[in-house]
Amino acid sequence: MARLLASVLLLGSALAQNLLALAPQGAVAGFQLSDLRNSRYLAGLAQDWKSSGLETLLKRELQKEVGGQADLLGIAAGGVAAALYRDGFFLIARPSPAALQAVRRETRGVRPEGGWLVGGDSEVLTGISRELVFLASPKYARLFLQGRRGLQAPARGDIVLWGALPQDLVRSLGLPPRTQSALSTFRRFSYALQLTPGGYTDESRLELNPGADPTLAALLLPKERPFDAGNLPQGYAVTSGVFDLGRLGAYLPGLLREFDLRLNLDLRAFGTRFATVSVQGPPPAPDALGEGLLGHSLIYWEVRDPVTAEANLLALLQTLAAFATPQGQGGFRMLGNEGGFKAVEVGLMGKLYYRLEANRLVLATSESALQATHTPPWNQNPDFRRFRVRIPAGAVGYTFSQQGVILQEQATQLARLLPQAIGSSGLEGELVQSLASFTERLAKRFGAGLSYTVVEGNALVTRGFYEVRW
Secondary structure: OHHHHHHHHHHHHHHHHOHHHHOOOOOOEEEEEOOOOOOOOOHHHHHHHHHOOHHHHHHHHHHHHHHHHHHHHHHHOOOEEEEEEOOEEEEEEOOOHHHHHHHHHHOOOOEEEOOEEEEEOOOOEEEEOOOOEEEEOHHHHHHHHOOOOOOOOOOOOOEEEEEEOOHHHHHHOOOOHHHHHHHHOEEEEEEEEEEEOOEEEEEEEEEEOOOOOHHHHHHHOOOOOOOOHHHOEOOOEEEEEEOOHHHHHHHHHHHHHOOOOOOOOOOOOEEEEEEEEEOOOOOOOOOOOOOOOOOOEEEEEEEOOHHHHHHHHHHHHHHHHHHOOHHHOOOEEEEEEEOOEEEEEEHHHOEEEEEEOOOEEEEEOOHHHHHHHHOOEHHHOHHHHHHHOOOOOOOOEEEEEEHHHHHHHHHHHHHHHHHHHHOOOHHHHHHHHHHHHHHHHHHHHEEEEEEEEEEEOOEEEEEEEEEEOO
16 A cells, blocks of 8 residues: 555656646647746746846736736646647646636636536637646547546656658658658657756757658758867857758758749859858948948858859849848948958948958858957867867767857847837836846846757757857
């Protein structure tokens, strides 16, 4: 008897942590958020939320607008799991006490069934227990009440999201052969995030079926190694990866011809490796003209034929200039040399700068980015050196970022741009001030972060490590 009681208690504890296991099997997509109410990691963020004034502001305004129904916002306070099926859905959550009472008030025609109070209509049934609530299509509500449960996610974490593309659905769409093969290449995507004592980790996984479309699979599952980002100028983030533009240029026209679309895209002059460096610079002007409209980035792309690559780039910029000028009147101009780069004016987007080297094209999207070419390389950044040792030898891409710097820049832009968009008096002013305050507080907690991408069999897997001062 004691062993049975212990087993029941263990099972109850497991289910409390894994609401998704209560959902019926057979889902094509799902989502799970664990019960984080008592997480020691989130206490500081919760205090920041309160101290910023956002919590008080939102509660006050919601109470004015919807009264007691505002309690329903606590429907997932203790965790939530959702599953999507070909012919319905199932959602189960552990609400706050106030939200649970609100659900009880809103549910009509309830009757006891299998330990639950069940009500609803022909489209959605609601079930209420002592601490859980479910909403589901009638078919999956019945399966749940019959005890036909046990859904499992393809990943584990405090936040999990996944989805699979049903192949019978792809075949039923009546698509042209090459398009159908391209879609059949994608099997499943999953994402999981896990809180840790020093921050959080995450992992995304894209599973492919190379036999459906070998060319597309080869594009998405590269074998080459990326540029060494350590030799690139410092900013607040850097990405180095692999993507075969030449193969893409040969692949897309054939796919589009199935829809009677013609695309002349010759990218054979470009190689497979690329990198981007994001740097700080002034925000875009209020009228969205000129400096900063495209951000402040250095873009590097490997080239096989520099002369042809330059011709292709200029043709692309001329096309962009036509779209970025009133009435499509053009606006593309060559402006001469600046700092070893050729400057071009691209319509209302302002100036861009580019340089062709022996084996790569370098593009600066602003004057600030151009000036950043003279900053010390990433190899001199202690955080970058500390993190890069986590990158495996077989990685096909990676990103390093100073998240706190990014958040601080976003806070500054929010404080500057939001008043212009929504106003600066009354409720709007309070919202701007509170949101900027919260973002600034977050910026002080977040540190460096790194993610890298590897090919594992027929899957493209990205794993990340991010510092947070909880």
